[in-house]
């Protein structure tokens with residue numbers, strides 16, 4: 001048996017999505033910007049995909065949704081164009097974000113710091129979420145943008161986006177949320193929550209890699225990141241990737257139809273897995289599961305290096321991660337665990353398990369069995385665990 005539990009890194013493309021893409025490779029393949037029939041033949045499908053995304057997000061007709069190549073592009077677009085539109089002219093000079101954002105936000109912010117922008121990286125609490133009043137306390141009349149991820153790719157913890165949005169609206173500050181780990185996984189209603197910009201990525205909800213989108217509230221101005229053509233109303237140049245846009249529409253429709261039912265089913269499997277793993281001594285899971293995306297567990301196993309655990313699980317054909325795939329090469333401590341106050345040793349023991357709607361009960365049973373065997377094996381050769389020994393009574397909990 002092989003079990004894929006790294007769905008926060010990327011997901012399998014739903015076979016129904018693959019089917020929806022097919023006609024647009026060799027049958028309806030014209031350039032949508034061409035005026036002839038080969039080009040206009042793709043327009044109905046493009047309109048349908050756009051409608052599917054609007055419906056899934058409950059976006060208003062006054063809002064814009066622009067397809068991009070990925071969420072990394074969407075995140076960079078917001079940050080760099082807010083800089084262009086509101087900071088270069090001297091109107092503002094400050095951006096607020098958090099310490100635990102995805103690298104595509106953090107690296108873009110660091111690039112803007114090199115341009116002289118003042119960036120505040122807010123801390124998170126011991127649950128790994130940022131507190132609205134902390135956001136409010138750092139907003140000044142020079143703040144151009146607040147950027148806070150909707151849900152963490154590492155922990156699944158969900159930030160108080162509605163409350164932060166109300167603060168930003170009251171203060172007249174633009175608000176961006178990296179919605180990659182929320183869209184398609186939990187309800188996102190953009191008429192319920194005030195956010196100016198939301199980034200998303202199809203390969204997180206069973207669409208293909210290489211297509212994402214940016215939601216822009218009230219179609220407000222935002223300078224293009226890419227120039228050179230009137231595509232997407234001049235918002236984002238580049239020939240439309242028709243099969244992938246069609247795929248994103250189908251994928252978001254599948255992911256958000258009966259989403260509560262889908263969430264309940266995934267959550268039940270996740271909770272069963274989490275409860276079983278917490279039976280191991282000296283383990284803890286980051287964040288209260290009631291405020292977490294239904295598919296994610298970030299578990300720390302005292303005395304077991306994350307990378308070692310990954311390889312052991314890999315030998316059992318179980319795919320997991322120690323944190324975001326973008327950081328998988330470095331053997332650094334998990335930054336989110338450091339941010340919530342774990343010490344350096346503990347922060348090296350994090351394992352991220354992320355399920356999907358395709359995860360089966362049999363796969364959960366297999367994972368529980370193999371995970372416990374791996375922990376026993378690795379602890380038996382672990383110098384640190386042997387030295388310390390298990391905590392009497394083996395304190396294990398979600399926190």
Ligand SMILES: Cc1ncc(COP(=O)(O)O)c(CN[C@@H](CS)C(=O)O)c1O
Nearest residue numbers: 009070071072102153180201324325326
């Ligand atoms: C919150 C968040 N924001 C942006 C991205 C990037 O999405 P792209 O469409 O691939 O560019 C990701 C992708 N996180 C993967 C790969 S690093 C993970 O293992 O956590 C994300 O989780």
